[in-house]
Amino acid sequence: MNKVHFDQLDETLYKEQLPNGLEVYILPKKGFSKTFATFTTKYGSIDNHFVPFGGQEPVKVPDGIAHFLEHKMFEKEDGDVFQQFSKQGASANAFTSFTRTAYLFSATDQVTENVGTLLDFVQSPYFTEKTVEKEKGIIAQEITMYDDQPDWRLYFGIIENLYKNHPVKIDIAGTVESIQDITAEHLYTCYNTFYHPSNMVLFIVGAVEPDSMMDFIKANQSEKTFEEPKEIVRMYPDEPIEAAVKERTLEMSVQKPKVFVGIKPEALNLSGDEMLKHELAAQLAYELLFGRTSDFYHQAYESGWIDESYSFDYSLENGFGYALIGSDTAEPEVLAREIQHTLGNAMEKWPFGQADLDRVRRKKIGFFLRALNSPEYIANQFTRYAFNGMNLFDVVPFLEALEVPDLQAAFATVSAESQRSVFTILSPKKETV
Amino acid sequence: MFQTMNIAKGVNVHVNETTQFKTINFSLKFKDKLTKEKASARSILANVLQHSNEVYPSHTALRMVLDDLYGTSLYIDSSKRGNEHIVTLNVETVNDQYLSEEGVLEKVLNLMYIVLFKPNLENGLFKETIFNREKEAIKQRIESIFDEKTRYAQQRMLELALPEHPASIPANGTLEEVERVTNEKLFEEYQAMIHDNEIEIYAVGDIQAETISAYLKEYFKFEDRETSVDAPSVELVQPAETRVVEYEDMKQGKLHMAFFTPITFRDEKFPVMQLMNGVLGGYAHSKLFVNIREKESMAYYVSSSYASQFGLMFVLAGIDSKLEEKAVKLVLEQLEEVKKGNITDTELDQTKALLVNQLREALDSARGQIDIYDQYMELTEAFEPDYLISKWKAVTKEDIAQAAQQLSLEMTYFLSGKEDDSVE
Secondary structure, rough: EEEEOOEEEEEEEEEEEEOOOOEEEEOOOOOOOEEEEEEEEOOOOOOOOEOOOOOOOOOOOOOOOHHHHHHHOOOEOOOOHHHHHHHHHHHHHHEEOOOEEEEHHHHHOOOOHHHHHHHHHHOOOOOOOOHHHHHHHHHHHHHHHOOOOOOHHHHHHHHHHHOOHHHHHHOOOOOOHHHOOOOOHHHHHHHHHHHHHEEEEEEEOOOHHHHHHHHHHHHHHOOOOOOOOOOOEEEEOOOOOOOOEEEEEEOOOOOEEEEEEEEEEOOOOOHHHHOOOOOHHHHHHHHHOOOOOHHHHHHHHHOOOOOOOHHHHHHHHEEEEEEEEEEEEEOHHHHHHHHHHHHHHHHOOOOOHHHHHHHHHHHHHHHHHHHHOOHHHHHHHHHHHOOOOOOOHHHHHHHHOOOOHHHHHHHHHEEEEEEEEEEEOOOOOOOOO | OOOOEEOOEEEEEEEOOOOOOEEEEEEEEEEEOOOOOOOHHHHHHHHHHOOOOOOOOOOHHHHHHHHHOOOEEEEEEEEEEEEEEEEEEEEEOHHHHHHHOOOHHHHHHHHHHHHHHHHOEEEOOOHHHHHHHHHHHHHHHHHHHHHHHHHHHHHHHHHHHHOHHHHHOOOOOOOOHHHHHHHHHHHHHHHHHHHOOOEEEEEEEEHHHHHHHHHHHHHOOOOOOOOOOHHHOOOOOOOOOEEEEOOOOOOOOEEEEEEOOOOEEEEEEEHHHHHHHHHHHOOOOOHHHHHHHOOOOOOEEEEEEEEEEOEEEEEEEEHHHHHHHHHHHHHHHHHHHHHHHOHHHHHHHHHHHHHHHHHHHHHOHHHHHHHHHHHHHOOOOOOOOHHHHHHOOOOOOHHHHHHHHHOOEEEEEEEEEOOOOOOO
């Protein structure tokens, strides 16, 4: 077992890759009662076109299938896995993102049993046509719930605007129509392709003793047989750099309009240290431009263009990414124009120097140290980083090494006018009496 | 867990010296009686104090100092509990030992002092432009609830079922009352908060209790005050109607049911009611989840929750608008099972195990420690998790059935999609 100590953070991470390919990480936290574990496959909603395990020809599967599969993993021939976790005092859950499906639990007791349950249930698929049919009602209600949430519609609206072909534009849960096509056979195809241990990471953090836990995991895995791992062939369509749609509006029942300006990054083929450096640099650049200490924020708040719902974010994965800036606002056009104006000005003449960088860097380091109190943050982020070839614990040294030109260079790839789009949600016009 | 010191009459400091976290957390809680007027004024006040002050007269200036202090987080929120309204100054800062710089903690404490005692004034009142802007912000916050249909439905149900009752007063107040708040009124409210409110100060982290309380006593100058927040009254008035359906332009129907229980937080049967709620709809193994979601496939979320301060239990579900009647019937059937004591050993054990897990887990965050202690210190001065755990362990199925039998349905509220939306 490898052991890495991070002096500055006072954390020790234990790591091992098992013979079946599974990567296992254990991070003990002093003074904690709870243990949080995530078992994650590098398989999300964007993986809808691939060569199935053991097959030759690529297949396309129905929208929403990764999420559907996540739901169905909890049901077994002898009942529901939630029941088993509950008996062992654990609360379990799962989520599906564009790029990952994660199964997780947290427990303050019977940790080893719960880790066993987590590994076993994810590694024993059980799907029948009947149980698949039954799940459609539940997921249809989940989709309908999201359909009624304006903030979710706003988020997906802008991503749909930015991407022309890439499956990131498809809602993670699919649609009420698309899930009707899902069969048990589809689920087995996806499961067999993407749930091989070599495509998965197990992360355990909290009140855990690393040596005995690692022994338990090894024993659990060695009792199971898996096929030899094969390289997963995923296909993604070509995607232009430009935003697919410049502007779009949706009407729904909201008290005030909502607007997002989205910017599609150019740098979509990064991984590892390069990706980490770029992501941090671009995030700092956006913090300087749109954070709470920026000139933009000051003017927008005082002028009443934004309210407490204001947010900005920059996020990058392999193959897609987006910067989003927006708010509920009575003046969506003015706000969108001012955001674009701020982006354009910074492109023409970069306004920030060393003191600005030092300030936002400190802020980011502080945020990171705060986040390390959270087992959930550590497990989820570590796994996301690992799937992109990055190490979460490199964040502080990478932040410390950034220079002003790095921010400028990163920003240049996420700023051009052709890469921008605006999505607005408006209340339907009231009929005049 | 916490050591308590009294620094003035009605002002207590509670410190948990622990190396569990990489940060140091502070919460200063100002407690007052909950009314619509107070909640409205105090929400604006929280925003005004958080915006700027005499030393850092703009929002940008204040945020820049916080960024420089390693992104120290500082925010003031408005909440309620029973008959109390609570304004909380929350601060979290990194522990010096992870930094190359020292003295961060003292700077942070000084900033907390400035935020509370050196407001941004102009002619003896809050700066007019800031007052107006933050009043507007609170109005927008209140209005934005409409966009979140589950929250909106819950609030509508409370307004209809319990008008004028503390349970239905929003922590941020109401639009009408916010509109009525003047700058003069706000300044009075500020004075009352600093000079008259009961104050609980919490600190969690790798710090010395003596040092912190000595510092607070010397620099924060809180005077003695009378503390007299009444115990909540649980008097409920029968709502005018027991079933209300309202329509909005939306796809999913939101079912919200309110039940009254005589068992409140202060009742010795309180732990029994926590279990009762858990068995009925608190968890993924509960009767509502298993029967309505898993067996009937008619909901993605269906759960119950126990508002112990008010003696209320709620059931919430997101369902197809056509299925209201069926869902209500299924909920009442499951409740009937609990009333009859039809609870398996497994259901009982699972619920106990998850309540314990939830409590222990919550104590793994500084904020969780503060919130739980602040609530439970009303019941027992030296709160330890075992206080509750031993009580839960002793609860039987019969106890749960008895608690369930005391529930009465107050109202069924259904927020439905458009009435004419009958397209198949």
